[in-house]
Amino acid sequence: QFDEHMGVTFIPVMLVQKDINDFFSSFAENNRLYNFMDSYECIFYNKGEYVVREGDIGDSAFVLIDGEVEVRRKGSDEVLAVMGQGEVFGELALLTDDVRSADVIARSELRIMSLPKEAFLDHLMNNPDHAMWML
Ligand code: CMP
Structure with missing residues:
Protein backbone atom coordinates (compact mmCIF):
# COMPACT_ATOMS: atom_id res chain seq x y z
CA GLN A 1 0.00 0.00 0.00
CA PHE A 2 3.01 2.27 0.45
CA ASP A 3 3.96 1.99 -3.19
CA GLU A 4 0.50 3.06 -4.23
CA HIS A 5 0.22 6.05 -1.93
CA MET A 6 3.71 7.39 -2.09
CA GLY A 7 4.74 6.51 -5.59
CA VAL A 8 7.95 4.85 -4.47
CA THR A 9 9.24 1.33 -4.59
CA PHE A 10 11.31 1.55 -1.42
CA ILE A 11 10.65 -0.46 1.69
CA PRO A 12 10.26 1.63 4.84
CA VAL A 13 12.47 0.17 7.55
CA MET A 14 11.90 2.19 10.68
CA LEU A 15 10.62 5.36 12.23
CA VAL A 16 13.26 7.98 12.77
CA GLN A 17 11.11 10.20 14.94
CA LYS A 18 13.01 9.97 18.21
CA ASP A 19 11.28 12.75 20.14
CA ILE A 20 8.00 11.54 21.52
CA ASN A 21 6.67 15.09 21.86
CA ASP A 22 7.19 15.68 18.16
CA PHE A 23 5.57 12.35 17.48
CA PHE A 24 2.43 13.35 19.36
CA SER A 25 2.32 16.94 18.17
CA SER A 26 2.43 15.76 14.57
CA PHE A 27 -0.87 14.04 15.19
CA ALA A 28 -2.26 17.30 16.59
CA GLU A 29 -0.95 19.38 13.70
CA ASN A 30 -2.87 17.26 11.30
CA ASN A 31 -6.04 17.59 13.31
CA ARG A 32 -5.73 13.90 13.80
CA LEU A 33 -5.22 13.91 17.54
CA TYR A 34 -8.81 13.02 18.24
CA ASN A 35 -8.80 10.00 15.96
CA PHE A 36 -5.46 9.05 17.32
CA MET A 37 -6.49 9.24 20.97
CA ASP A 38 -9.45 7.10 20.07
CA SER A 39 -7.34 4.40 18.58
CA TYR A 40 -4.60 3.98 21.13
CA GLU A 41 -4.39 1.85 24.17
CA CYS A 42 -1.95 2.17 27.07
CA ILE A 43 -0.48 -1.12 28.30
CA PHE A 44 1.66 -1.94 31.33
CA TYR A 45 4.26 -4.72 31.54
CA ASN A 46 6.48 -6.05 34.30
CA LYS A 47 10.19 -6.67 33.94
CA GLY A 48 10.85 -9.88 32.00
CA GLU A 49 7.51 -9.95 30.21
CA TYR A 50 7.35 -10.37 26.43
CA VAL A 51 5.73 -7.51 24.55
CA VAL A 52 6.34 -9.08 21.14
CA ARG A 53 7.13 -12.69 20.26
CA VAL A 71 15.30 -7.05 21.26
CA ARG A 72 16.48 -10.67 20.89
CA ARG A 73 16.01 -13.46 18.38
CA LYS A 74 14.06 -16.39 19.72
CA GLY A 75 16.28 -18.64 21.83
CA SER A 76 19.29 -16.32 21.65
CA ASP A 77 20.93 -14.48 24.54
CA GLU A 78 22.39 -11.84 22.26
CA VAL A 79 20.75 -8.47 22.76
CA LEU A 80 20.30 -6.89 19.34
CA ALA A 81 19.04 -3.56 20.60
CA VAL A 82 17.89 -1.75 23.71
CA MET A 83 15.15 0.85 23.37
CA GLY A 84 13.91 3.50 25.75
CA GLN A 85 11.39 6.27 26.19
CA GLY A 86 9.89 7.64 23.00
CA GLU A 87 11.15 4.88 20.75
CA VAL A 88 8.92 2.91 18.43
CA PHE A 89 9.08 -0.85 17.89
CA GLY A 90 6.93 -3.55 16.37
CA GLU A 91 6.71 -1.47 13.20
CA VAL A 99 5.47 -12.03 11.11
CA ARG A 100 7.33 -10.49 14.07
CA SER A 101 11.06 -10.57 13.35
CA ALA A 102 12.25 -10.84 16.98
CA ASP A 103 11.24 -11.01 20.63
CA VAL A 104 10.87 -7.70 22.46
CA ILE A 105 11.22 -8.11 26.22
CA ALA A 106 10.72 -5.69 29.13
CA ARG A 107 13.97 -4.79 30.94
CA SER A 108 12.00 -2.79 33.50
CA GLU A 109 8.40 -1.98 34.25
CA LEU A 110 6.92 -0.53 31.06
CA ARG A 111 4.19 1.77 29.97
CA ILE A 112 3.53 1.34 26.30
CA MET A 113 1.12 2.82 23.84
CA SER A 114 -0.21 0.48 21.24
CA LEU A 115 -0.89 1.87 17.76
CA PRO A 116 -3.19 -0.32 15.71
CA LYS A 117 -1.86 -1.13 12.24
CA GLU A 118 -4.32 1.13 10.48
CA ALA A 119 -3.60 4.17 12.68
CA PHE A 120 0.13 3.58 12.36
CA LEU A 121 0.14 3.27 8.57
CA ASP A 122 -2.22 6.21 8.29
CA HIS A 123 0.17 8.29 10.37
CA LEU A 124 3.12 7.39 8.15
CA MET A 125 1.16 8.17 5.00
CA ASN A 126 0.51 11.64 6.33
CA ASN A 127 3.98 12.13 7.83
CA PRO A 128 6.39 10.53 5.38
CA ASP A 129 9.22 12.45 7.06
CA HIS A 130 8.77 10.09 10.00
CA ALA A 131 9.95 7.19 7.91
CA MET A 132 13.38 6.40 6.64
CA TRP A 133 13.73 4.58 3.36
CA MET A 134 15.95 1.86 2.08
CA LEU A 135 16.29 0.25 -1.34
P1 CMP B 1 8.58 -6.46 14.42
O1 CMP B 1 9.26 -7.35 13.46
O2 CMP B 1 7.18 -6.09 14.16
O3 CMP B 1 8.66 -7.11 15.87
C1 CMP B 1 9.94 -7.20 16.48
C2 CMP B 1 10.53 -5.82 16.55
O4 CMP B 1 11.82 -5.73 17.08
C3 CMP B 1 10.70 -5.28 15.12
O5 CMP B 1 9.42 -5.08 14.55
C4 CMP B 1 11.56 -4.08 15.39
O6 CMP B 1 10.81 -3.02 15.91
C5 CMP B 1 12.48 -4.63 16.46
N1 CMP B 1 13.72 -5.18 15.90
C6 CMP B 1 13.87 -6.35 15.25
N2 CMP B 1 15.16 -6.56 14.92
C7 CMP B 1 15.83 -5.49 15.34
C8 CMP B 1 17.21 -5.10 15.31
N3 CMP B 1 18.15 -5.88 14.75
N4 CMP B 1 17.54 -3.92 15.85
C9 CMP B 1 16.61 -3.14 16.43
N5 CMP B 1 15.30 -3.45 16.51
C10 CMP B 1 14.92 -4.61 15.97
Missing part, protein backbone atom coordinates in the same frame (compact mmCIF):
# COMPACT_ATOMS: atom_id res chain seq x y z
CA GLU A 54 9.09 -13.63 17.18
CA GLY A 55 6.89 -15.42 14.64
CA ASP A 56 3.59 -13.94 15.86
CA ILE A 57 1.33 -12.03 13.52
CA GLY A 58 1.67 -8.29 14.17
CA ASP A 59 -1.34 -6.02 14.28
CA SER A 60 0.12 -3.09 16.27
CA ALA A 61 3.22 -0.97 16.57
CA PHE A 62 4.27 0.32 19.99
CA VAL A 63 5.54 3.59 21.41
CA LEU A 64 7.55 3.21 24.59
CA ILE A 65 6.18 5.79 27.03
CA ASP A 66 8.23 4.68 30.05
CA GLY A 67 10.85 2.01 30.64
CA GLU A 68 13.29 -0.03 28.58
CA VAL A 69 12.99 -3.04 26.27
CA GLU A 70 15.52 -5.34 24.63
CA LEU A 92 8.47 -3.96 10.92
CA ALA A 93 5.72 -6.56 10.77
CA LEU A 94 3.23 -3.86 9.84
CA LEU A 95 5.40 -2.46 7.09
CA THR A 96 6.46 -5.79 5.61
CA ASP A 97 3.27 -7.77 6.23
CA ASP A 98 5.54 -10.43 7.65
Whole structure:
Protein backbone atom coordinates (compact mmCIF):
# COMPACT_ATOMS: atom_id res chain seq x y z
CA GLN A 1 0.00 0.00 0.00
CA PHE A 2 3.01 2.27 0.45
CA ASP A 3 3.96 1.99 -3.19
CA GLU A 4 0.50 3.06 -4.23
CA HIS A 5 0.22 6.05 -1.93
CA MET A 6 3.71 7.39 -2.09
CA GLY A 7 4.74 6.51 -5.59
CA VAL A 8 7.95 4.85 -4.47
CA THR A 9 9.24 1.33 -4.59
CA PHE A 10 11.31 1.55 -1.42
CA ILE A 11 10.65 -0.46 1.69
CA PRO A 12 10.26 1.63 4.84
CA VAL A 13 12.47 0.17 7.55
CA MET A 14 11.90 2.19 10.68
CA LEU A 15 10.62 5.36 12.23
CA VAL A 16 13.26 7.98 12.77
CA GLN A 17 11.11 10.20 14.94
CA LYS A 18 13.01 9.97 18.21
CA ASP A 19 11.28 12.75 20.14
CA ILE A 20 8.00 11.54 21.52
CA ASN A 21 6.67 15.09 21.86
CA ASP A 22 7.19 15.68 18.16
CA PHE A 23 5.57 12.35 17.48
CA PHE A 24 2.43 13.35 19.36
CA SER A 25 2.32 16.94 18.17
CA SER A 26 2.43 15.76 14.57
CA PHE A 27 -0.87 14.04 15.19
CA ALA A 28 -2.26 17.30 16.59
CA GLU A 29 -0.95 19.38 13.70
CA ASN A 30 -2.87 17.26 11.30
CA ASN A 31 -6.04 17.59 13.31
CA ARG A 32 -5.73 13.90 13.80
CA LEU A 33 -5.22 13.91 17.54
CA TYR A 34 -8.81 13.02 18.24
CA ASN A 35 -8.80 10.00 15.96
CA PHE A 36 -5.46 9.05 17.32
CA MET A 37 -6.49 9.24 20.97
CA ASP A 38 -9.45 7.10 20.07
CA SER A 39 -7.34 4.40 18.58
CA TYR A 40 -4.60 3.98 21.13
CA GLU A 41 -4.39 1.85 24.17
CA CYS A 42 -1.95 2.17 27.07
CA ILE A 43 -0.48 -1.12 28.30
CA PHE A 44 1.66 -1.94 31.33
CA TYR A 45 4.26 -4.72 31.54
CA ASN A 46 6.48 -6.05 34.30
CA LYS A 47 10.19 -6.67 33.94
CA GLY A 48 10.85 -9.88 32.00
CA GLU A 49 7.51 -9.95 30.21
CA TYR A 50 7.35 -10.37 26.43
CA VAL A 51 5.73 -7.51 24.55
CA VAL A 52 6.34 -9.08 21.14
CA ARG A 53 7.13 -12.69 20.26
CA GLU A 54 9.09 -13.63 17.18
CA GLY A 55 6.89 -15.42 14.64
CA ASP A 56 3.59 -13.94 15.86
CA ILE A 57 1.33 -12.03 13.52
CA GLY A 58 1.67 -8.29 14.17
CA ASP A 59 -1.34 -6.02 14.28
CA SER A 60 0.12 -3.09 16.27
CA ALA A 61 3.22 -0.97 16.57
CA PHE A 62 4.27 0.32 19.99
CA VAL A 63 5.54 3.59 21.41
CA LEU A 64 7.55 3.21 24.59
CA ILE A 65 6.18 5.79 27.03
CA ASP A 66 8.23 4.68 30.05
CA GLY A 67 10.85 2.01 30.64
CA GLU A 68 13.29 -0.03 28.58
CA VAL A 69 12.99 -3.04 26.27
CA GLU A 70 15.52 -5.34 24.63
CA VAL A 71 15.30 -7.05 21.26
CA ARG A 72 16.48 -10.67 20.89
CA ARG A 73 16.01 -13.46 18.38
CA LYS A 74 14.06 -16.39 19.72
CA GLY A 75 16.28 -18.64 21.83
CA SER A 76 19.29 -16.32 21.65
CA ASP A 77 20.93 -14.48 24.54
CA GLU A 78 22.39 -11.84 22.26
CA VAL A 79 20.75 -8.47 22.76
CA LEU A 80 20.30 -6.89 19.34
CA ALA A 81 19.04 -3.56 20.60
CA VAL A 82 17.89 -1.75 23.71
CA MET A 83 15.15 0.85 23.37
CA GLY A 84 13.91 3.50 25.75
CA GLN A 85 11.39 6.27 26.19
CA GLY A 86 9.89 7.64 23.00
CA GLU A 87 11.15 4.88 20.75
CA VAL A 88 8.92 2.91 18.43
CA PHE A 89 9.08 -0.85 17.89
CA GLY A 90 6.93 -3.55 16.37
CA GLU A 91 6.71 -1.47 13.20
CA LEU A 92 8.47 -3.96 10.92
CA ALA A 93 5.72 -6.56 10.77
CA LEU A 94 3.23 -3.86 9.84
CA LEU A 95 5.40 -2.46 7.09
CA THR A 96 6.46 -5.79 5.61
CA ASP A 97 3.27 -7.77 6.23
CA ASP A 98 5.54 -10.43 7.65
CA VAL A 99 5.47 -12.03 11.11
CA ARG A 100 7.33 -10.49 14.07
CA SER A 101 11.06 -10.57 13.35
CA ALA A 102 12.25 -10.84 16.98
CA ASP A 103 11.24 -11.01 20.63
CA VAL A 104 10.87 -7.70 22.46
CA ILE A 105 11.22 -8.11 26.22
CA ALA A 106 10.72 -5.69 29.13
CA ARG A 107 13.97 -4.79 30.94
CA SER A 108 12.00 -2.79 33.50
CA GLU A 109 8.40 -1.98 34.25
CA LEU A 110 6.92 -0.53 31.06
CA ARG A 111 4.19 1.77 29.97
CA ILE A 112 3.53 1.34 26.30
CA MET A 113 1.12 2.82 23.84
CA SER A 114 -0.21 0.48 21.24
CA LEU A 115 -0.89 1.87 17.76
CA PRO A 116 -3.19 -0.32 15.71
CA LYS A 117 -1.86 -1.13 12.24
CA GLU A 118 -4.32 1.13 10.48
CA ALA A 119 -3.60 4.17 12.68
CA PHE A 120 0.13 3.58 12.36
CA LEU A 121 0.14 3.27 8.57
CA ASP A 122 -2.22 6.21 8.29
CA HIS A 123 0.17 8.29 10.37
CA LEU A 124 3.12 7.39 8.15
CA MET A 125 1.16 8.17 5.00
CA ASN A 126 0.51 11.64 6.33
CA ASN A 127 3.98 12.13 7.83
CA PRO A 128 6.39 10.53 5.38
CA ASP A 129 9.22 12.45 7.06
CA HIS A 130 8.77 10.09 10.00
CA ALA A 131 9.95 7.19 7.91
CA MET A 132 13.38 6.40 6.64
CA TRP A 133 13.73 4.58 3.36
CA MET A 134 15.95 1.86 2.08
CA LEU A 135 16.29 0.25 -1.34
P1 CMP B 1 8.58 -6.46 14.42
O1 CMP B 1 9.26 -7.35 13.46
O2 CMP B 1 7.18 -6.09 14.16
O3 CMP B 1 8.66 -7.11 15.87
C1 CMP B 1 9.94 -7.20 16.48
C2 CMP B 1 10.53 -5.82 16.55
O4 CMP B 1 11.82 -5.73 17.08
C3 CMP B 1 10.70 -5.28 15.12
O5 CMP B 1 9.42 -5.08 14.55
C4 CMP B 1 11.56 -4.08 15.39
O6 CMP B 1 10.81 -3.02 15.91
C5 CMP B 1 12.48 -4.63 16.46
N1 CMP B 1 13.72 -5.18 15.90
C6 CMP B 1 13.87 -6.35 15.25
N2 CMP B 1 15.16 -6.56 14.92
C7 CMP B 1 15.83 -5.49 15.34
C8 CMP B 1 17.21 -5.10 15.31
N3 CMP B 1 18.15 -5.88 14.75
N4 CMP B 1 17.54 -3.92 15.85
C9 CMP B 1 16.61 -3.14 16.43
N5 CMP B 1 15.30 -3.45 16.51
C10 CMP B 1 14.92 -4.61 15.97
